[in-house]
Amino acid sequence: MITASPHPRLSSPAPDWRELWRDAITDAGELLQAVGLGDLAGRLPPNDAGFALRVPRGFVARMRRNDPADPLLLQVLPQLAELDQAADFVVDAVGDMDARAAHGVLHKYQGRALLIASGSCAVNCRYCFRRHFPYGDEMAAAGQWRQSLEHLRQDPSISELILSGGDPLSLATGKLQELSRGLTELPHITRLRIHSRLPVVLPERVDKALLDWLAALPLQKVLVLHANHASEIDAGVDQACARLRQSGVTLLNQSVLLRGINDTADSLANLSERLFAAGVLPYYLHQLDRVQGVAHFEVDDATALQLVDALRARLPGYLVPRLVREVAGEPSKRPL
Numbered sequence: 585m586i587t588a589s590p591h592p593r594l595s596s597p598a599p600d601w602r603e604l605w606r607d608a609i610t611d612a613g614e615l616l617q618a619v620g621l622g623d624l625a626g627r628l629p630p631n632d633a634g635f636a637l638r639v640p641r642g643f644v645a646r647m648r649r650n651d652p653a654d655p656l657l658l659q660v661l662p663q664l665a666e667l668d669q670a671a672d673f674v675v676d677a678v679g680d681m682d683a684r685a686a687h688g689v690l691h692k693y694q695g696r697a698l699l700i701a702s703g704s705c706a707v708n709c710r711y712c713f714r715r716h717f718p719y720g721d722e723m724a725a726a727g728q729w730r731q732s733l734e735h736l737r738q739d740p741s742i743s744e745l746i747l748s749g750g751d752p753l754s755l756a757t758g759k760l761q762e763l764s765r766g767l768t769e770l771p772h773i774t775r776l777r778i779h780s781r782l783p784v785v786l787p788e789r790v791d792k793a794l795l796d797w798l799a800a801l802p803l804q805k806v807l808v809l810h811a812n813h814a815s816e817i818d819a820g821v822d823q824a825c826a827r828l829r830q831s832g833v834t835l836l837n838q839s840v841l842l843r844g845i846n847d848t849a850d851s852l853a854n855l856s857e858r859l860f861a862a863g864v865l866p867y868y869l870h871q872l873d874r875v876q877g878v879a880h881f882e883v884d885d886a887t888a889l890q891l892v893d894a895l896r897a898r899l900p901g902y903l904v905p906r907l908v909r910e911v912a913g914e915p916s917k918r919p920l
């Protein structure tokens with residue numbers, strides 16, 4: 585006999601983040617169905633325009649139904665416009681191929697080295713510069729920690745290691761532990777920074793094991809999230825952020841300025857306010873990297889500057905992100 589539990593939510597354990605990862609939507613038709621837009625399936629590009637669709641169901645649940653202009657949907661749904669060839673939109677827009685200092689290590693800026701810790705993401709963002717980069721070959725996690733750490737050991741000017749990707753929190757916590765053990769043997773490394781979209785798109789990733797690892801880490805810890813719109817932040821994200829802060833992590837956010845998604849002063853102001861409510865400070869607002877297939881997302885510089893001026897006029901200074909562009913060969917991101 586089957587008896588219904590009076591508290592099914594209490595009796596079943598929280599789903600493991602890896603299960604939720606595997607359960608992501610990867611079919612554009614299914615995504616459209618899920619948000620009540622099945623009739624738009626005929627307008628999808630063939631073969632997802634060459635960049636696989638991937639979006640966790642929890643993120644889909646934050647999309648408005650029956651709205652083809654939903655700002656979350658537009659970040660992940662393949663569009664015919666991605667097939668347009670635009671002049672000046674190239675394969676390696678940020679010069680990453682030239683900045684490789686060692687296997688998986690990008691050393692572009694003074695004092696900071698960036699480790700491509702993983703090539704995978706829980707979500708595939710259509711505007712991503714990564715859509716053309718051969719990250720599969722560059723993953724430091726593929727048993728190559730030693731070589732990457734050796735580069736760090738030999739350069740005492742590096743005080744901060746940035747884990748990026750892809751999404752470094754796509755790695756098992758055990759892998760992160762293994763890396764950080766090697767790091768803490770290098771006395772000149774004082775800060776660990778993690779660039780991750782996972783606490784936003786799959787907040788279940790912020791589980792006890794991850795928090796225990798962070799809390800025990802004898803380094804200063806910074807996590808730079810990636811959210812582009814206030815609607816991305818729900819109660820689950822709030823809770824993940826609160827737990828991260830309790831574990832001694834400073835939380836910042838970077839966004840990409842995206843046409844039709846967050847290119848109004850209201851949208852950007854709401855994002856800053858919503859981030860701060862979650863305990864996160866806005867850090868960067870990026871002008872799009874000009875990679876092939878993303879031209880339809882671009883906002884021109886004059887508009888971008890007007891938007892940031894409008895933000896400055898209505899928000900406290902600490903809620904105004906720095907508007908920057910990544911320019912190959914420069915000593916920092918270039919402020920606009």
Ligand SMILES: *Cc1c(COP(=O)(O)O)cnc(C)c1O
Pocket residue numbers: 690691692693696697698746916917
């Ligand atoms: C963006 C970036 C950094 C970090 O730059 P900050 O201005 O310190 O946030 C470091 N290394 C690389 C290769 C980068 O692209």
Ligand code: SF4
Pocket residue numbers: 704705706707708709712713714749750751781810
């Ligand atoms: S999470 Fe970041 S790295 Fe991954 S697809 Fe999105 S923008 Fe690209």
